Amino acid sequence: MMRAEVIGDPIEHSKSPMIHGFWLDALGIEGEYGRTQVPADGLGAFFAERAQDPDWRGCNVTIPHKEAALDHVPDPGDVRASIGAINTVFRDDDGKLVGTNTDAAGFYAPLADTDLAGGHAVVIGAGGAARAILFALSRIGIGSVTLMARNPLKGAGLLAQFGLKGDVVDFAAPLPPADLVVNASPLGMIGQPPLRLDLDPLPLHAVVYDIVYAPLETELLAAARARDLATIDGLEMLIGQAAAAFELCFGAAPPRDRDAELRQRLTA
Structure with missing residues (x-):
């Protein structure tokens, strides 16, 4: 089963699992999306471990790791030179982990x-x-x-x-x-x-x-x-960046025509 997650420190507040879970269910995709607290000194080990798991499709990166994560995954789009921070890591067509930024x-x-x-x-x-x-x-x-x-x-x-x-x-x-x-x-x-x-x-x-x-x-x-x-409000950017990350990780466009329903769930 395909897996993805959001990482940060702290991470309990993240609504990303609810967003991605909603889209996975809506599209009938067999996959799961979780959250993992990763300390700053654990980023290298985290990505090294996940790289060995073929079912792991990627992660969203949140505070405080958006800049530091660039040191641990390839950056083929040269995001380091343009934005200087990444918020998404995914597997490319060759199965290698790469970083990008969907926040902008x-x-x-x-x-x-x-x-x-x-x-x-x-x-x-x-x-x-x-x-x-x-x-x-x-x-x-x-x-x-x-x-x-x-x-x-x-x-x-x-x-x-x-x-x-x-x-x-x-x-x-x-x-x-x-x-x-x-x-x-x-x-x-x-x-x-x-x-x-x-x-x-x-x-x-x-x-x-x-x-x-x-x-x-x-x-x-x-x-x-x-x-x-x-x-x-913050849900606008959160949902927007998540949509691009979802497609990169799971290979399908999320149903944005159901954004109103998603917002209702996120604010319930």
Whole structure:
């Protein structure tokens, strides 16, 4: 039986098993999808062991391993040079494990009808998810980015890597009047400190996007809705990136026409 899983540390919060399990059942595929907590110093051993199991089709990679996982699997698409982080490992046609990134496409999908070309975005965080988001923003022609990061040198390096104009500020800085605000950090996640921002500087057309999905209704999204701002929750990116990963691992496109039913199950 084909098997796949999601790895991270922590991992109990992950909704990926429910998503992939829903699609496996819907398509009648004999397979299973689980979750495994893998510490940072165990990544090498994990991939070496899984590589020997022909039934293991791959995994999704979440916090905090998206950058480190690049050191343990081949990178034929040179994701290291483009995004600098992977979130999916799968077997290629030769049966070898390779890494890729589906986060960028998953992040952009709910913004596809939003004209952000030349606009101003605020991105909070500088980890693996932020890399994919900055990559996506660079491809849609965002005008400038304010990156909120604890390490200003790392933040400046990320903006330069993706050819983005903008500035790096700390988490206590006030928001500029941006068109898009994205929380790409773990702040606001269950077990993490909250993310509290004063959204008053944002114009009425601004979009607030929080990739955290546990809890789904974060303080950031609640504050945005209180101001009648457009919001995008973490399930949008989660389902979008999972769909691409599912096809890579199990060889079939998931039934996206049943997204509404899937969301109902995830939020029950």
